[in-house]
Amino acid sequence: MDDLVNKLKIFHGKRVFLTGDTGFKGSWLALWLTEMGANVYGYALPPVRHDAHFNLLNLQEKIVHQEGDIRDLDKLSAFFHEARPEFVFHLAAQALVHKSYSNPKETFDTNVGGSVNLLECVRTSDTVNALVYITSDKCYNNKEWIWGYRENDELGGPDPYSASKAAAEQVFFAYSKSFFQSQTKFGYASVRAGNVIGGGDWSENRVVPDCVRALQHNQPIVLRKPQATRPWQHVLEPLSGYLTLAASLTRDPFKYSGSWNFGPSEHASRSVLEVASAIVNRWETGEIQIKSVDNGIHEAGLLRLNCDKANQSLGWHPRWNFERTIESTIDWYRAVLAGESAAKISCNQIKNYMDSVYD
Numbered sequence: 001m002d003d004l005v006n007k008l009k010i011f012h013g014k015r016v017f018l019t020g021d022t023g024f025k026g027s028w029l030a031l032w033l034t035e036m037g038a039n040v041y042g043y044a045l046p047p048v049r050h051d052a053h054f055n056l057l058n059l060q061e062k063i064v065h066q067e068g069d070i071r072d073l074d075k076l077s078a079f080f081h082e083a084r085p086e087f088v089f090h091l092a093a094q095a096l097v098h099k100s101y102s103n104p105k106e107t108f109d110t111n112v113g114g115s116v117n118l119l120e121c122v123r124t125s126d127t128v129n130a131l132v133y134i135t136s137d138k139c140y141n142n143k144e145w146i147w148g149y150r151e152n153d154e155l156g157g158p159d160p161y162s163a164s165k166a167a168a169e170q171v172f173f174a175y176s177k178s179f180f181q182s183q184t185k186f187g188y189a190s191v192r193a194g195n196v197i198g199g200g201d202w203s204e205n206r207v208v209p210d211c212v213r214a215l216q217h218n219q220p221i222v223l224r225k226p227q228a229t230r231p232w233q234h235v236l237e238p239l240s241g242y243l244t245l246a247a248s249l250t251r252d253p254f255k256y257s258g259s260w261n262f263g264p265s266e267h268a269s270r271s272v273l274e275v276a277s278a279i280v281n282r283w284e285t286g287e288i289q290i291k292s293v294d295n296g297i298h299e300a301g302l303l304r305l306n307c308d309k310a311n312q313s314l315g316w317h318p319r320w321n322f323e324r325t326i327e328s329t330i331d332w333y334r335a336v337l338a339g340e341s342a343a344k345i346s347c348n349q350i351k352n353y354m355d356s357v358y359d
């Protein structure tokens, strides 16, 4: 048994600022932090659906939430400086590849300009001890090779979303070199995680929510690119990495500042078809249809992450294997769609995750 619970005690009573708390990952992170006794301040656009995880958890009542646009520096800055955070997690983004094709300008403005605004808040703060700045595994210039990308590999992206995340990394690098590295009591890290799944994601054009919607309505699951292979992981995996990293950044800013990958072990990557088949097995019924269409949208065929740095320097490892990841995800949807309390299920899953040993 490792000491994740002990490491996370650092958040008790701390002021933690989160952008993107109304989203899939942000709502899980906000819940986890409140469970750890942190005082959470969230800044994001309103949830996009009435049954968003943020609403199901009633987070509005559990944290200090400010609705706002990350592109609005004045509003963001006023809330940020009022919160006087010690920890900052930046997750707000236009996070969908498909939408980045229909709204490229909004994607760049939010993911690059919004990130600049957040970094401006951090740069002008005298309270922040640790910044965790979330980008994506898609920030790497993907050569579709079998090897996992390392933190020092080349950045770049052929679609607006990936390019915006690569650009957000460049912005982070410039702020690190120009402003942050001279501050000895402040740790800062950019983090790149793979495809994240788990209960509470209702986004369009993501494999798990698309499968759940089809199964819920007794319709066949239609896969566009069944052989595309990704580093799938449960949402609690990268979040545990971000939290562990934030705790380490305050302990030794010099050692831990930089960029970090968080993903499953390389043998755990699976194709879209394997994910959909595992979902159908857990749901116990369902049909899969393959309909390859060329919609002009670039989607990576193969993308892997090398996580040696997080494994070795941070002692972070995935805890849930692929089967447990699918089970936890599908059990969450089934229970919530059957009317059970999402707050109870999500809290239990966080507890079970912390009680688990490494995969």
Ligand SMILES: NC(=O)c1ccc[n+]([C@@H]2O[C@H](COP(=O)([O-])OP(=O)(O)OC[C@H]3O[C@@H](n4cnc5c(N)ncnc54)[C@H](O)[C@@H]3O)[C@@H](O)[C@H]2O)c1
Pocket: 019, 020, 021, 022, 023, 024, 025, 026, 043, 044, 045, 046, 047, 068, 069, 070, 071, 090, 091, 092, 093, 094, 095, 096, 110, 114, 134, 135, 136, 137, 193, 194, 195, 196, 197, 203
């Ligand atoms: N989900 C994944 O598989 C995955 C994988 C890699 C990286 N990421 C990254 O993790 C982060 C969170 O992803 P997610 O899956 O939770 O996305 P999501 O779409 O569920 O949530 C996005 C959040 O950002 C907020 N947001 C979007 N535009 C905003 C704006 N203009 N102003 C203020 N807030 C805004 C939304 O309100 C929401 O709270 C993103 O940065 C995303 O790029 C996600």
